[in-house]
Amino acid sequence: MSFARIQWPQRIVSGDVVKLRLLVQHPMETGFMQDLNGKIIPRNVLRLLTCTLGQQEVFRVEPSSGISANPLFEFHVRASETAEVVVQWVDDRNTRGELRQTMAVLPRL
Amino acid sequence: MSIAGSRRNWLQRWSRLALTWVVAQGGHGWAQQVSSGQLLSFSEMVEPITQGAGLQRKNVSLSAPILADNGTLVPLSVQVHSPMTEQDHVTHLYLLSQRNPVTLMAVFHLGPWSGIAHIGTRVRLAGTQEVVALARLSNGGFWYDQMEIIVTESACVDAS
Amino acid sequence: MKTWLLGTCLALILPSSLAQRPTPAERHLPYSVMRSGLDFSSTDVQALQADQFANPAQHWLTLGNALWQRGSVANGKSCQSCHGDLATGMRGVATRYPEIDRTSGRLLNLEDRIQNCTTKHQQAKPLAPESEALLGLTLSLAQASKGMPLRVAIEGAALAHWQAGANLFTQRQGQLNLSCANCHDQRYGQRLFSDVISQGQPNGYPVYRLEWQTLGSLERRLRSCFSGIRAEVPPWGAPEMRQLTLYLMWRAEGLALEVPAVRK
Numbered sequence: 185m186s187f188a189r190i191q192w193p194q195r196i197v198s199g200d201v202v203k204l205r206l207l208v209q210h211p212m213e214t215g216f217m218q219d220l221n222g223k224i225i226p227r228n229v230l231r232l233l234t235c236t237l238g239q240q241e242v243f244r245v246e247p248s249s250g251i252s253a254n255p256l257f258e259f260h261v262r263a264s265e266t267a268e269v270v271v272q273w274v275d276d277r278n279t280r281g282e283l284r285q286t287m288a289v290l291p292r293l
Numbered sequence: 294m295s296i297a298g299s300r301r302n303w304l305q306r307w308s309r310l311a312l313t314w315v316v317a318q319g320g321h322g323w324a325q326q327v328s329s330g331q332l333l334s335f336s337e338m339v340e341p342i343t344q345g346a347g348l349q350r351k352n353v354s355l356s357a358p359i360l361a362d363n364g365t366l367v368p369l370s371v372q373v374h375s376p377m378t379e380q381d382h383v384t385h386l387y388l389l390s391q392r393n394p395v396t397l398m399a400v401f402h403l404g405p406w407s408g409i410a411h412i413g414t415r416v417r418l419a420g421t422q423e424v425v426a427l428a429r430l431s432n433g434g435f436w437y438d439q440m441e442i443i444v445t446e447s448a449c450v451d452a453s
Numbered sequence: 454m455k456t457w458l459l460g461t462c463l464a465l466i467l468p469s470s471l472a473q474r475p476t477p478a479e480r481h482l483p484y485s486v487m488r489s490g491l492d493f494s495s496t497d498v499q500a501l502q503a504d505q506f507a508n509p510a511q512h513w514l515t516l517g518n519a520l521w522q523r524g525s526v527a528n529g530k531s532c533q534s535c536h537g538d539l540a541t542g543m544r545g546v547a548t549r550y551p552e553i554d555r556t557s558g559r560l561l562n563l564e565d566r567i568q569n570c571t572t573k574h575q576q577a578k579p580l581a582p583e584s585e586a587l588l589g590l591t592l593s594l595a596q597a598s599k600g601m602p603l604r605v606a607i608e609g610a611a612l613a614h615w616q617a618g619a620n621l622f623t624q625r626q627g628q629l630n631l632s633c634a635n636c637h638d639q640r641y642g643q644r645l646f647s648d649v650i651s652q653g654q655p656n657g658y659p660v661y662r663l664e665w666q667t668l669g670s671l672e673r674r675l676r677s678c679f680s681g682i683r684a685e686v687p688p689w690g691a692p693e694m695r696q697l698t699l700y701l702m703w704r705a706e707g708l709a710l711e712v713p714a715v716r717k
Contacts, residue, residue, distance in 0.1 A: 201407075242404075245414075248397055
């Protein structure tokens with residue numbers, strides 16, 4: 185099971201551009217490393233990660249083995265109204281993960 | 294032995310040596326289908342993506358430590374100075390490595406919904422090399438920035 | 454005359470042999486120069502450790518906290534059912550290990566103690582060394598003592614273990630013929646190639662080590678020290694590792710426990 189956590193500023197007003205930070209637990213095995221018995225550990229990296237805000241996809245990344253283990257992704261999004269953030273990812277073994285959290289957005293006066 | 298025979302022997306011996314040397318250079322990499330350690334040229338890095346389209350070094354800021362003391366986790370961020378409107382925005386951001394076994398480290402998909410084109414992540418770098426941040430624009434053009442990152446090796450190599 | 458001669462010889466020989474090995478009264482590193490490994494780390498590593506959100510070891514904390522509350526399959530008991538909340542019930546525990554187990558008389562490190570509890574009281578299978586579960590629980594326990602100064606007891610039965618650990622720390626070994634003290638007492642702050650040698654302090658364990666790209670225990674780190682000087686690596690669970698840990702924790706007395714620590 186993959187843990188993930190996401191963070192954004194506490195106070196968001198509609199129209200703000202906010203920075204999201206996402207940390208996903210994943211070894212991101214490169215496929216070039218050997219275990220202590222000399223056997224190659226097969227490649228297994230997150231190959232696709234998407235983030236939707238409400239109905240709109242607002243972020244997509246296709247990492248490779250060049251991204252560190254337990255990857256961190258930081259990106260920005262323009263907030264308009266309170267909506268659910270859904271992050272989904274899949275790795276080379278087709279294991280999927282998901283994280284859901286509601287982003288509260290204050291109306292702009 | 295005749296002169297021609299001894300020359301042939303000499304040629305055979307040296308060509309065998311040369312062949313062994315050539316194989317030894319690329320043999321290990323070939324066996325693992327890995328090309329790390331070979332430094333790519335700038336065009337080798339970007340051409341597969343730009344495919345000849347206009348490329349300018351401007352409006353992109355790649356931030357990373359000049360010296361990383363471990364190649365497994367190097368924090369970097371890229372900011373592109375683009376209005377990020379429907380008409381004018383960054384569509385993709387590519388992180389390219391000069392000597393990693395896999396050149397394309399990540400592709401980020403952005404759009405007007407992003408507000409600003411600013412991403413951050415942590416990369417693996419297989420040794421000191423140039424890193425290129427390449428931005429594809431909605432008008433089909435490309436901007437980029439590059440920097441050299443020195444990666445030091447641990448002094449105590451322990452198979453831990 | 455002969456007795457006087459014998460007495461003088463003994464008086465000359467004995468103190469010098471004792472002086473070769475540290476005694477509880479002597480410290481090679483005075484308290485005033487003690488520094489955490491964080492001080493010797495690069496700004497990037499320091500920033501990683503300080504980043505509450507993006508510290509790569511955070512996931513293990515989440516796991517450990519969840520496991521603390523999970524009832525065992527065999528008898529439904531969770532760590533929580535006996536020990537209560539981590540923050541209140543386990544405060545200070547991680548600063549006191551390794552310690553002598555009152556029942557068996559063995560020297561146990563924190564991981565051993567966790568294993569003891571999970572097998573005896575939860576009737577669960579032992580957790581594998583360096584497994585996600587064991588690391589998570591150890592980290593959560595360490596978190597309960599975050600910022601507290603290390604303080605192990607070396608009196609009574611522990612003294613012999615402390616001495617064994619002290620001997621090991623000052624003994625040259627391996628193909629490189631180095632003792633821990635050669636680098637970490639005598640040459641900290643100097644460079645080995647591009648690395649700055651630290652004091653080898655144990656106040657940040659379990660640690661997210663960039664080299665491992667994952668969280669690992671102090672025992673794993675000590676094993677890699679042995680491997681680094683090309684000495685034979687003791688097996689997992691070796692008593693000498695616990696003895697060395699006891700010595701290291703005594704030597705680190707007063708340093709604050711850093712959780713979750715990141716090192717390169």
